[in-house]
Amino acid sequence: MTYKTLTAASLVALILGSGGALADTWRYAFEEAMDEVQGKFAQKFKEEVEANSDHEIQLFPFGTLGESADIMEQAQSGILQFVDQSPGFTGALIPEAQVFFVPYLLPADQDQLVKFFRESKTIHELFPPLYADQGLQLLTMFPEGEVMMTTTSAVQAPADLDEVKFRVMTNPLLVSSYQSFGATPTPLPWGEVYGALQTGIIQGQENPAFFIESTKMYEVTDYITRTGHNNFTTAVMANLDFYEGLSDEDKKVVQDAIAAAFDYIIDYQTGLTEESLKKIMEAKPSMTITTLSEEQRRPFIDTAPAVEEEFLKIGGPKAQEILDQMKADLAAVSGD
Template sequence: MKRFFMCAVLVIAVALTIPAFAKTVLKLGHIAEVSHPYAKGADQFAKLVAEKSGGEMEVQVFPSSQLGSQKDMTEGLIYGTIDMVLTGTADLGQFQPKMSLFDLPFLFKDRTHAYKALDTVGMELGKELEPRGLKLLGYMENGIRHLTNNVRPVATPADMDGLKIRVMSNKIYIETIKSLGGSPTPMAFGELYSAMQQGTVDGQENPSAHIYTKRFFEVQKYASMTAHAYAPEPVLISMITWSKLSDAQKAIIQEAATEAVAWQRKLSTQQDNEYWDKIKGTGKIEVIEVDRAPFMEATQPVWKEFAPTVGQDNIDKVLALGK
């Protein structure tokens, strides 16, 4: 009887040392600085997952290219070495060409038009990523892209002549810069600051949040308000990871992503003007307003070239949503 009692005590003691559940931990990577609006969106998503799961799920966020470049991280999703990524449609175009639809220059009238298109046409196209090992949960926002350079003020496409402009490794971005007379130079985002500092490239194109948080204004003299492209920030999860989750966990992840997307878009819109005020306030870079019409006209051949790749029907659907 004594031995039985001792065994019972031992079993209870061991049981008390074992957690009531095995926490599910997901790693999420992106390339932005922690103060960037979509970095904050990632943190909000992690917070929501923890709350909705009662602490049984944890999303660990790795900002500032800690897990590699966008291409590296997206490949990590495919092989299941990374669970989640915030990346650009420009990057996804390497894995599913139709996703490059949203990289066409001057595609959207405004943010409202972009949101309508992304939440409908964009989500449908996202389903085609799944056979490649990528599941799309929604689109956060990187922002509206503008040009900067360190050589001369750019007010017209003619001013772009010969400028070496860093772009993502995406054919549409490459051809867009070519159509404007520049010399596109594909390069990883993490290498960009030093490349501009050393003169390897003359400039780059990005939303205000990156220009400010990455301190590009320190190594650039001119910013041109071209608003030549809108940059979505897809929220992706590895299909390998997704398949391991229970239905309840999948529901939590999707619900948290949908709520975080809405929260982040609002924040990004609010902070865009604030970032431009901060950029101007540095006194280190001249901000130039431009007539966008000549830029739009110069980039029309890009639409014709890539319509077969992204689907003219998809282009038509997006344009119809802006009417």
Template structure:
């Protein structure tokens, strides 16, 4: 090409610079896309639907991990039903298909008998600050109980309560005798079945997804869950009475694949551990606010619903009725579970005195 004037030279130079700048910009964009495409994906499946306490935990986990990894790791959250029932999720994590899930203690009890203790009524403290320390720091939980889960390639990262268990029924339950002939839905846990037998009810195992229909068709008469779950699953629509008995909190475990976790670089393991530690106080506060807000929603949707809070004397009758369950725990889950129960009761007593 022949350049005949300084103006032509200037124009040529500007065009060349523009082309170079455009090429550089395109290169950066392609590099950015390649970086995004190469982001490592971690999958986190829930036992509950979007908007639940478990979802709040997973979404906060996702935000923290993605921030700490500067976008190098993306976390995909799968709500209840997307990948199966609770038993399916723990199996998928154990097989390394998923990286994280929540696990109900009743389901985990078949692998770690010590997990069955969380089905024993009136075990946890009425003070959630005590429960916070217990469920995140207990040498019993993160020692022998966690070791049992490792045998199934499950790593116990944390535990937390999702709220006090509340009975939803069509009649008032103020004493064990009131449970006569009442079919109460329970998870498929031998200890939960025995618990409701001790209370005088007729325990009826049923998958979570079938509870609403079961109540509607009178296959069951009642169920237990934290208030947030009763609201989001609309159980209050087909039951007229909500009862706070103080007998239990719904306690859930946060799980990962042990082999997958151990195979991570040290900095990623540390990032997970730090994130889980940060989430402990957050989720305790979040579940309390969720349950308070959801109760208000229930009362707005169904102003006539009856709220019953058992007195200490009324609770005492259920405490007494459930005492034989401590021996039943040993019969069903073995002496190992009995030892875990005694150890946790001692830890709780010590924490309450601090």
């Protein structure tokens, strides 16, 4: 996968290209393609905003403005009004957001998961001030799908990951998580992953099934393993100064569009994982897809407390409060 980095000249062209409509044109960048989950969310958001206001939304999928670090920088500086980015990349800015990478913390049950994202005090009350400290207005977080490992050799136990160079996002806790799994975590920008797998620089990576299928990661790996350790989480944010400068009417337009897009994307994901795995098998019948049993998962699950302890060390000053509240939120949705 290739990408075009935004140069100073092209940035000026982008801004000037909006002409007199600059005040009514909002720019929104995300980390996936138009036909992937973040792209579908963004298109629904655009549809809702444009149907209920005079504003236009310009969408910038992965690669058009650079890598994840680039679009975050542009959102913080106000070049972009909206950005969708996983806590996996914002962890350096907001260390508490790394809580989403403690393995086996989020529920596997889809109804409980969605209820958590809708009702979580952690997301709706504790995280917004932390994002605001970085010049960002947190608008929503949503799940994108069960995270699966794709590797060049079979994985049924942590021992099978020994000496496996496993690509992870540039997130310290995700590095710790895969170290505890027994792998050699290797942080890489997404644009380098396919080539690194193809040439053997790395031997594995993790993502939801739809992303493995759409990016053709199955072409350069032979095994997909469902360990049940996580669900990919992403966050939609606005530049804080931009958002605070909106009229109450425009803030409501944004909030209503976010709510509509959230409902849409949850419905869109129904059956998406199994449909994506089916497409992978049709494209590459030799692919092996394994769902680990509870007994096989136990050694992976047993690593979670150590990763949790690491989160409390590196997760920022609010780490304990975030973790405690998140566990309370999860207990509430599970009925425990």
